Amino acid sequence: MFDHSRICPKCNSTELGEGVFSGHATLMPKGKIFSMGSSVIATVCTRCGYIVELKAKDPAKFIPQKKNRL
Numbered sequence: 079m080f081d082h083s084r085i086c087p088k089c090n091s092t093e094l095g096e097g098v099f100s101g102h103a104t105l106m107p108k109g110k111i112f113s114m115g116s117s118v119i120a121t122v123c124t125r126c127g128y129i130v131e132l133k134a135k136d137p138a139k140f141i142p143q144k145k146n147r148l
Protein backbone atom coordinates (compact mmCIF):
# COMPACT_ATOMS: atom_id res chain seq x y z
CA MET A 79 0.00 0.00 0.00
CA PHE A 80 1.35 3.36 -0.99
CA ASP A 81 0.61 6.20 1.39
CA HIS A 82 1.00 9.62 -0.19
CA SER A 83 0.95 11.31 3.20
CA ARG A 84 4.29 9.67 3.97
CA ILE A 85 6.19 11.59 1.34
CA CYS A 86 7.56 15.08 1.77
CA PRO A 87 6.06 17.31 -0.96
CA LYS A 88 9.08 19.60 -0.81
CA CYS A 89 11.95 17.19 -1.28
CA ASN A 90 10.14 13.89 -1.97
CA SER A 91 11.88 12.25 0.95
CA THR A 92 10.10 9.35 2.59
CA GLU A 93 12.17 9.70 5.74
CA LEU A 94 9.45 11.19 7.90
CA GLY A 95 9.33 11.30 11.66
CA GLU A 96 6.61 12.17 14.10
CA GLY A 97 6.70 14.75 16.84
CA VAL A 98 4.17 15.91 19.37
CA PHE A 99 3.35 19.44 20.42
CA SER A 100 2.89 19.19 24.15
CA GLY A 101 2.88 21.30 27.25
CA HIS A 102 1.84 24.87 26.49
CA ALA A 103 1.43 24.09 22.82
CA THR A 104 -1.59 21.87 23.28
CA LEU A 105 -4.40 22.74 20.95
CA MET A 106 -7.42 23.83 22.94
CA PRO A 107 -11.01 23.49 21.74
CA LYS A 108 -12.35 26.97 21.10
CA GLY A 109 -14.78 28.06 23.80
CA LYS A 110 -14.11 25.07 26.01
CA ILE A 111 -12.14 26.75 28.74
CA PHE A 112 -12.09 23.89 31.20
CA SER A 113 -11.29 21.07 28.86
CA MET A 114 -7.83 19.65 28.62
CA GLY A 115 -7.17 20.15 24.96
CA SER A 116 -5.28 17.79 22.76
CA SER A 117 -1.69 17.19 21.90
CA VAL A 118 -0.84 17.93 18.29
CA ILE A 119 1.02 15.32 16.30
CA ALA A 120 3.30 16.67 13.62
CA THR A 121 4.72 14.57 10.83
CA VAL A 122 8.09 16.10 9.98
CA CYS A 123 10.40 15.48 7.06
CA THR A 124 13.70 14.50 8.60
CA ARG A 125 15.59 15.71 5.56
CA CYS A 126 14.34 19.28 5.04
CA GLY A 127 12.26 19.88 8.16
CA TYR A 128 9.02 20.50 6.35
CA ILE A 129 5.95 19.67 8.43
CA VAL A 130 3.93 17.39 6.20
CA GLU A 131 0.95 16.97 8.45
CA LEU A 132 -0.52 18.32 11.65
CA LYS A 133 -3.26 16.49 13.43
CA ALA A 134 -4.88 16.52 16.84
CA LYS A 135 -4.23 13.46 18.93
CA ASP A 136 -7.73 13.55 20.41
CA PRO A 137 -10.06 14.86 17.72
CA ALA A 138 -13.17 13.99 19.71
CA LYS A 139 -12.37 16.86 22.07
CA PHE A 140 -13.23 19.31 19.30
CA ILE A 141 -16.78 18.16 18.76
CA PRO A 142 -18.91 21.27 19.37
CA GLN A 143 -21.01 21.12 22.50
CA LYS A 144 -24.72 21.09 22.00
CA LYS A 145 -26.29 24.34 23.09
CA ASN A 146 -29.74 23.00 24.01
CA ARG A 147 -28.96 22.60 27.70
CA LEU A 148 -32.01 22.40 29.99
Ligand SMILES: [Zn+2]
Nearest residue numbers: 086089123126
Ligand atom coordinates in the same frame (compact mmCIF):
# COMPACT_ATOMS: atom_id res chain seq x y z
ZN1 LIG B 1 11.48 17.23 2.90
